[in-house]
Amino acid sequence: MHEYSIVQALLEQAAAEARRHGARSVHRLTVTVGELSGVEATLLATAYETFREGTVCAGAPLEIRAVKARWQCPWCERTLERGAVLECPRCARPARLTDGDEIVLETLELEVP
């Protein structure tokens, strides 16, 4: 279960941002998690609850926004149907994943003195 190491990376990232802004603590974190990111939101939330204690994020709720996967033709920009062969039925070009593989720290609310 790699959600634990994802959370550790997230906590380090949040701590670095907090230091950079001279913040005392983090009030809230918002992350986006794509459907094809390889991360399970529920497990991420559980791992976060376990590891935030004693860190700069101890009092900060984690908001997770789920992003659906979207495969698109790079040529005609048609969005492919879910479960379809990943080739544009019109242009015969390989589709490109435009959304859904991200694990991104979007925003932080920081308490600054």
Place this chain on the structure above:
Amino acid sequence: MCGVCGCGDPEVVSVEVHERVLSANERRANHLRDHFRERGLLAINLMGSPGAGKTAVLEATAAGCRGRKLGALAGDLATDHDATRLRAAGIESASITTGSACHLDADLVHHALHHFPWTNLDYLFIENVGNLVCPAIYDLGQAANVVALSVTEGEDKPLKYPVMFKAADLVLITKVDLLPHLPGVRLETIADALSRVMPSPLFFPVSARTGEGLPRWTAWLEERRHLLRDVATPELARLVP
């Protein structure tokens, strides 16, 4: 101080970050990739379920790549069995014992390379921990991701583990010598499943036991190594007056 009334209360500010959570790993991986490219070394991140035949494929690869220097880092939760097998096959090998970690990351590989004679290799195979989930999202500085999928695992594995197969540059369908004993398994069905999770599906059916498909695989490796050199050359050329 809140800055409005001077009351001394702390202020809460919202900061836009928009940075990938694994960006630190990606930076370390890019550092490794630069080292590999400078040395003209093709690094392959070999992934797959436990028992998919990753080690057997590498043993057979050694036999088919005479004249090339092969190295391998074998990631496992415990034991150094894989590295021992690979050494016996003539591949310079070391283990990365991860303890309870289900995947390798760029730091583990970087650390292992400090104690491993990699600089004169032609190919470095990083045999990841047997797992179809976690290793997919960690960049190790590889030039390509290769996934081993054995015919005994079930035709729908690509559909069940799309993240892993989406990340693959090449899928080796292993143990194809067993197909006559598996009447329910068809390569066409596996190919169809792959085409729904990989945008440009590339797969080679191989058997480490009979050697079927291995020349195609070793030719692919050689092509990718040349590609690396072609890509590296313009950069090197700029450094030479």
